[in-house]
Amino acid sequence: MTDVFFYIFSTAVLAAGIGVVLSRNTVNGAMFLIGTFLSMAAMFVLLEAYFLAVIQVLVYAGAVMVLFLFIIMLLDVRESAAKKTSVYTWVASFIGLAILIVATVSVVSAESIKTKAAALPEPSGASLKPFGYELFTTYLLPMQVTGFLLLIAMIGVIALSKKLDTDGTAK
Amino acid sequence: MIGLEHYIIVSSLLFSIGFFGVLLRKNTLVIYMCLELMLNAANLALVAFSRYHGGMGGNVFVFFIITVAAAEVAVGLAIIVALFRKRQTVEVEELNTLKN
Numbered sequence: 555m556t557d558v559f560f561y562i563f564s565t566a567v568l569a570a571g572i573g574v575v576l577s578r579n580t581v582n583g584a585m586f587l588i589g590t591f592l593s594m595a596a597m598f599v600l601l602e603a604y605f606l607a608v609i610q611v612l613v614y615a616g617a618v619m620v621l622f623l624f625i626i627m628l629l630d631v632r633e634s635a636a637k638k639t640s641v642y643t644w645v646a647s648f649i650g651l652a653i654l655i656v657a658t659v660s661v662v663s664a665e666s667i668k669t670k671a672a673a674l675p676e677p678s679g680a681s682l683k684p685f686g687y688e689l690f691t692t693y694l695l696p697m698q699v700t701g702f703l704l705l706i707a708m709i710g711v712i713a714l715s716k717k718l719d720t721d722g723t724a725k
Numbered sequence: 726m727i728g729l730e731h732y733i734i735v736s737s738l739l740f741s742i743g744f745f746g747v748l749l750r751k752n753t754l755v756i757y758m759c760l761e762l763m764l765n766a767a768n769l770a771l772v773a774f775s776r777y778h779g780g781m782g783g784n785v786f787v788f789f790i791i792t793v794a795a796a797e798v799a800v801g802l803a804i805i806v807a808l809f810r811k812r813q814t815v816e817v818e819e820l821n822t823l824k825n
Contacts, residue, residue, distance in 0.1 A: 556727065557726065557727050560727045560731065564731075564735040567735065567739060568735065568738055568739060568742065571739050571742040571743065571762055572742055574742075574746065574755070574758055574759065574762060575742055575743075575745060575746035575749075575750065575755075575759060580752060580754050580755060583755055583758055584758065587758050587761065587762070590739075590762060590765065591765065594765050594768070594769060597732075597735075597769060597772075598769075598772055601732070601772050601773055601775075601776040602776060603772050603775070603776065603784055603787075605784075606768075606772060606784060606787055606788065606791075609788065609791055610768075610791070613791050613792075613795055614761075614765075614791065614794075617795060618761070618794070618795055618798050621798060621799065621802060622754070622757075622758065622798070622802070625754070625802045625805065625806060626754055628806070629754075629805075629806070629809050629815060631752070631754070631809075631814075631815050637751060637818055639748075639749055643748055643749065646748065647744070647745060647748045647749065650744060650748075651741055651744070651745075654737055654740065654741055654744070655737075657737075658733065658734065658737040661730075661733055662730040662733055662734060667728075667729050667730055667733075668728065668729075668730070674777065675777075675778065675779025676779065677776060678775065678776075678779055678780060678781045678784065684781055685781070685784065685785070685788075688781045688785050689785060689788070692785075693785050693789075696789055700789055700792050700793065703792075703793065703796055704792065704796050706796075707796035707797075707799055707800050708799075710800050710803070711799050711800055711803040714800070714803040714804060714806075714807050715803055715806065715807065
């Protein structure tokens with residue numbers, strides 16, 4: 555049963571991802587992106603990371619996408635004529651893709667990655683208690699740094715959205 | 726049975742979709758959304774590794790990535806709005822003042 559769900563949701567993730575890249579209308583792209591995030595949350599549930607699934611829906615599909623849609627509608631950009639992509643970009647993208655394929659194949663074909671059904675460990679991210687414990691013991695410093703980062707981001711956004719005069723001073 | 730390798734393949738496929746989006750699209754907002762796609766692909770790989778190896782590290786890492794991505798989106802969109810105010814465009818081809 556889980557296998558069927560895996561195939562359903564992975565197809566949904568990939569299809570919505572292709573939709574984000576291909577859609578001409580930015581609002582449609584954002585809607586596809588919400589679809590990707592929601593199916594990704596479903597994949598997290600399949601991996602028994604329930605807390606992360608909730609966070610994914612709340613933060614990504616909720617807050618981040620609202621911000622995105624707000625900005626898209628605020629700017630209201632007109633669709634411009636598609637310009638030619640340069641040859642260098644195509645070459646670079648295919649080299650990048652080739653590297654990614656080689657890396658994925660080598661990771662997937664490694665013997666240590668093959669899981670035996672009996673050897674599957676207990677889900678560690680299933681409950682909130684070990685999560686909070688880890689955050690405030692092993693990962694206390696990253697936790698503090700992240701808090702600081704959020705503060706810096708807030709100050710940065712306020713500074714960026716201030717209207718500036720030509721000499722750079724705030725009005 | 727679905728194993729770790731299945732999740733990694735899905736993750737790398739999603740990453741390449743986002744990668745091509747970043748390289749081939751010209752709209753800054755779409756490029757930004759494709760960046761989020763790539764971040765999510767990395768998240769999926771981390772959670773899958775964490776699940777199949779029984780550690781907590783991957784999960785906590787994804788938690789931090791989501792936090793940083795939220796901050797990054799706020800700052801990035803503020804930059805895009807500031808650029809739009811100054812230049813009246815969000816197309817990368819037209820935002821080439823630093824070139825040459």
